[in-house]
Amino acid sequence: MIQATNLNKSFGTLKAVNQVNLNIKEGEIFGLLGPNGAGKSTTINLISSLLKADSGSISLNGIDLNTHPILAKNSIGIVPQEISLYDNFSAYDNLLFFGKLYKVDKTTLKQRIDEILILIGLENRKNDLIKTYSGGMKRRINIAAALLHKPKILLMDEPTVGVDPQSRNRIFEVVETLNKQGLTIIYTTHYMEEVERLCNRIAIMDTGKIIAQGTLKELQEQSKTTEKVALTFSAISKEQFVAFKKAFAFEIQQIENTLSINCNINKDLSTILAYCTTNNIEVNDIKVLKANLEAIFLDLTNKQLRD
Ligand code: ADP
Ligand code: MG
Numbered sequence: 548m549i550q551a552t553n554l555n556k557s558f559g560t561l562k563a564v565n566q567v568n569l570n571i572k573e574g575e576i577f578g579l580l581g582p583n584g585a586g587k588s589t590t591i592n593l594i595s596s597l598l599k600a601d602s603g604s605i606s607l608n609g610i611d612l613n614t615h616p617i618l619a620k621n622s623i624g625i626v627p628q629e630i631s632l633y634d635n636f637s638a639y640d641n642l643l644f645f646g647k648l649y650k651v652d653k654t655t656l657k658q659r660i661d662e663i664l665i666l667i668g669l670e671n672r673k674n675d676l677i678k679t680y681s682g683g684m685k686r687r688i689n690i691a692a693a694l695l696h697k698p699k700i701l702l703m704d705e706p707t708v709g710v711d712p713q714s715r716n717r718i719f720e721v722v723e724t725l726n727k728q729g730l731t732i733i734y735t736t737h738y739m740e741e742v743e744r745l746c747n748r749i750a751i752m753d754t755g756k757i758i759a760q761g762t763l764k765e766l767q768e769q770s771k772t773t774e775k776v777a778l779t780f781s782a783i784s785k786e787q788f789v790a791f792k793k794a795f796a797f798e799i800q801q802i803e804n805t806l807s808i809n810c811n812i813n814k815d816l817s818t819i820l821a822y823c824t825t826n827n828i829e830v831n832d833i834k835v836l837k838a839n840l841e842a843i844f845l846d847l848t849n850k851q852l853r854d
Contacts, residue, residue: 548573548731549594549700554603556589563589565755567603571733571748576726578746579735580840582850585752587735588628591704594733595625607700620649624698628705630685634678638669638688641677642695649696656695663691666724668717683714690721701725701732707741719745739840749840753848763840770843774812778819779805779832787828794822800849807836807845 549571556564564586571577579587592598594605596612596619605612612619632641639660646656664670667687677685686706693701703722707715722745726732734745742749743763750760759766783791783804791806792799798809808819812835823830836842845851 548575548608549733550606551590551594552604552606554590554593554605555601556593556598557601562755564593564600567752567755567757569750569757569760571731573731574726574729575747576722576732576734576745578742578749579733579752580737580739580742580749580844581735581752582737584754585737586755587752588704590752591625591702591733591735595619595623595702597625621696622699624693624696624701626690626693626701626703626706628708630682630689632677632685632688632692635676637674637676638664638680638691639673641688642691645692646695651696659695659697660691663694667691667721681711681714683710683717686710687714687717687721690718694725699729699731701730703732703734705736706734707736707738739844743840751840751844751847753844753850758847759843766840766843767838770838770846774838775807775809775836775842776812776816776819777805777807777832777834777836778823778830779834780823781829781831783828787826790826791822791828795819800845802849802851804831 549569551567551569554564554567555562567590579590581587589598593600596616607618607622610618633644636644642660642663643656646660651659661670664673667690669684669687672680672684677688680688690703690706707718710718722732722734734742736742748760748762749766750757751766752758759769761769781804783806788801795808797815800807810816810819820830
């Protein structure tokens, strides 16, 4: 349904999007996961034609966006990363304003606004000014604004940043409901739990590139990640690290005072801890990492997903 081929976009010398290829199928919730600065928003803005690519092409249902930019506007709804609402207008008036921008006729628009307000759970606050809303409520209205013209594709750029847990859950439910109604959704986030919960397929992005793509299961299979234990020490010297590596046959990654060790947790953890005690390496924290997206990301990039 959405096909991006060899997309490139630079800002000066910075390659924000570097040879990106995406193939998103109709009816999917597709997750674009990556840390801040990975290039997620730039990718979304290219797909929605807000930005023009330096090279590469995007097609929607086989139609090239370069030659048919109006099509993008009509079939895509965009929930931008930054909330863009008028503080001194009520939620209802904001939605009327955005609906008119999309040229939805007044009767249809009013019906549509009522429907969407119920969907996002804010029908009883519709006449209150946006400036009285919490961050999470503003987010929900921002989502509503993207839905007024009944798009087939919804692009959501980090829709849960800065929202309270209640709004966050509501947003998840809204995403799931919209998807059940047939919307194809691209969902960007740096929270791996969100893509694990919501998305059929996932692309992992870092420094402008898609570094892996597939279902969670496929990513787990592609990745060499199995189980891992992350041990954090008060301090570990170079010599201690070298000796530690020698003592075990495990694959070990070091990030500051934390070692991520590929091992069989049931079998090996007690041996590892006994080694630490014997060698006076003080353990401050033990984390068991399943082969989740965070572990896969660490594997692929040598970076933690979270700052
Ligand atoms: P993400 O959404 O994953 O956090 P962005 O797509 O916003 O990442 O940004 C990717 C990179 O491009 C970052 O290094 C960012 O600073 C840079 N960038 C984004 N937009 C601009 C712009 N308009 N001008 C200059 N640099 C930009
Ligand atoms: Mg962004």
